Amino acid sequence: MVMPTGSQSLRQADDAVAGVHRGAAGSFAGVRGAGQRPLVNKSCLAERRLLGRMLEALGNPPLRLVLWDGEEVAGALAATVRVRILDRGALLRLVADPELHFGELYVAGRIEIPGDLAEAIEIIYRALPQQRLPGIREKLVAAFVGAADNAPPKAASNIHHHYDIGNDFYKLWLDERLVYTCAYYADPAASLEAAQLAKLEYVCRKLRLRPGETVVEAGCGWGALALHMARHHGVTVKAYNLSPQQIAYARERADAEGLRQQVDFIEADYREIRGRFDAFVSVGMLEHVGTAGYGELGALIDRCLAADGHGLIHSIGRDYPHGMNPWITRHIFPGACPPALSQMMAVFEPNGFSVLDIENLRLHYARTLEHWQERFERAAGTVTAMFDEAFVRAWRLYLAGSLAAFRSGDMQLFQVCFARSGCNRIPWSRRDLYAAGGDDGIL
């Protein structure tokens, strides 16, 4: 239940710029901790020039890099946001691989950002030069290979890495239903609780659920959507998840709510789904599938969806194909790979599906993250006691970085509704999604 902590990796870390070799994934601080700083001495011109070149390569974000000796290197004249680099080793590591080492150094306390962390990261995201046009290599990779290793054994370890660090931890800062995906703020001023409830209801409306229908959910988290569908829409649900802790919690909830007959929580990979259902839904799983698995996922949906069934996939995405930040994939979400829409279509187009509706809820994820961030900071003391300071810094960075990514447009949130090609039992319009009321006036 406890993640490897920073102290483990301290023993393996050294100050060399060369790669950090560590066996176990999940150690947040890949470099020597703040307590072991080398002797403070003057930075030299060559070092400041290296930083200057790094800023150039990053698109000259308006940041002010403040060195351990008070010297400064600014990415733009008007730069106001300050990033403090506390030792020479941190500087060298940063210029060697800023995308990876920024995170590791921040977690180790060797880089500090005195102001708003999300704002600083947003500034970096917005400045980054974007390589949007794929080269020949990218096209060949896209056409013939794929990305991310998420074959079943690896998938289980990837999921375990993030989701099995303790329900108690997530209870500290998620909403009461433990919904760990983008909420839907019908009203931007809504509470997190209200917005997560509205999201569950919004997904049900988009699926046009009718009482008595059967639903399969791939990647059900702590079960909030499955339970909501059963309770408020009278359907029966089979819900799959690889995380033992989440499944155990979801079953307890089903028992407590008297929904065990209607909702079957199954601890298994989504590739184990068997049977035929009126609806297929997956919220926040596609990001973990990897583009190489999209054809297989589409074929699975083809096998399990009724002739006039409806489907919805809710996933973090991209405006164009590009990889994840390496710090995130190494320390937070191994195997994560949010797709561009062109990539996502590999689920639908080769498998006989028709895309009916795509909505981009990017700003709703930014709002969700603001709420999570606020709650996380309120619980930071408890989290430190449960884990350690490095863990808190890692999650602080992860939440702020995600917030920055959604604010800056580096990440998107797509809800895709689909049905079988040629199926005419499809909604005439989207007006009913926004009708007042519903079962309990949620939206």
Place this chain on the structure above:
Amino acid sequence: MVMPTGSQSLRQADDAVAGVHRGAAGSFAGVRGAGQRPLVNKSCLAERRLLGRMLEALGNPPLRLVLWDGEEVAGALAATVRVRILDRGALLRLVADPELHFGELYVAGRIEIPGDLAEAIEIIYRALPQQRLPGIREKLVAAFVGAADNAPPKAASNIHHHYDIGNDFYKLWLDERLVYTCAYYADPAASLEAAQLAKLEYVCRKLRLRPGETVVEAGCGWGALALHMARHHGVTVKAYNLSPQQIAYARERADAEGLRQQVDFIEADYREIRGRFDAFVSVGMLEHVGTAGYGELGALIDRCLAADGHGLIHSIGRDYPHGMNPWITRHIFPGACPPALSQMMAVFEPNGFSVLDIENLRLHYARTLEHWQERFERAAGTVTAMFDEAFVRAWRLYLAGSLAAFRSGDMQLFQVCFARSGCNRIPWSRRDLYAAGGDDGIL
């Protein structure tokens, strides 16, 4: 103003199965007319077997092929829809290339369908085996080449072919505003007039137009949308179109409505667009662009859209990439190429755009075509007098075939809303699109 008629091609046609060589595009009947049937004689077993094999290759649609001598070949036991093949030459031509020659033979009156034409074609569409997974060749073509020749000179001739056959002709069966794209039926029972007006308003709402903004429209038809935006939303519009007849009509309308100061109709290719605008809109043009031109179109939008501008592209599309029916591209819409969403993303993803909203209005296009078909049939006598019988049959087949394509899911209608990547002046939700009222309660 008059299209080449069937009689021209009769001279060039012969009964051989080998290719029909004709210079001018636009001759509907590529084969000998009904009046010149060869002597009636008995069909032989080999001929009926050829037809049987053709039906097999077409996925055994439940059709009953009735030959000139009363013999029948059925694609399925329960087949009820009858297709009459009136002579041996028609049979041979049909089995040689059913996709191309069905249309030509129907127009020549050598194939007859006694019942509902659209229903018969829908049966064919629904049976067709679908080659959805691209092979290596298709992937390479998709990655490195493109499709359809729509460089400017060819684009002009392609557009002239379809849109300059006479405003009087289109006035016979379009709505009063001459909107020749998919309507939006807020109420499925709405009239064509109401539904086209609702579509114009729906597009404006999706663009979130505000008074005083500037809009550029690529491919403006007879100007209905540009005029509606100016009149009802207080914007100024530059609207581009390659068709001289449409532009002339649109300018007359602008004069008559006193909107000439607000709407500038420009007879030019969309690639001539210059300037910077708060909104980019294109309704029913992308189908004519060809996938090879998508990158260039996206780059153009990038040049002409303001930093916080909004865009909307409305286009016929596909559930997966595949070509147009060859009869349609030869005789009705040269250069037409409706894209799958994966292909359409080539406009947005490499050019710094973020897709906000995609809606599939397939069933609305089917309803629109039902209205057009009904009005066209009512005007068939007038159309015959303006052109000839072959022209009427060609357009009857085109409208019925399109209706069948939208009913069966062979074609889709996508409305794609987008903004620049990272632009945060984007709608919080879609709820306002469905708010009652509006300027004149249109939706």
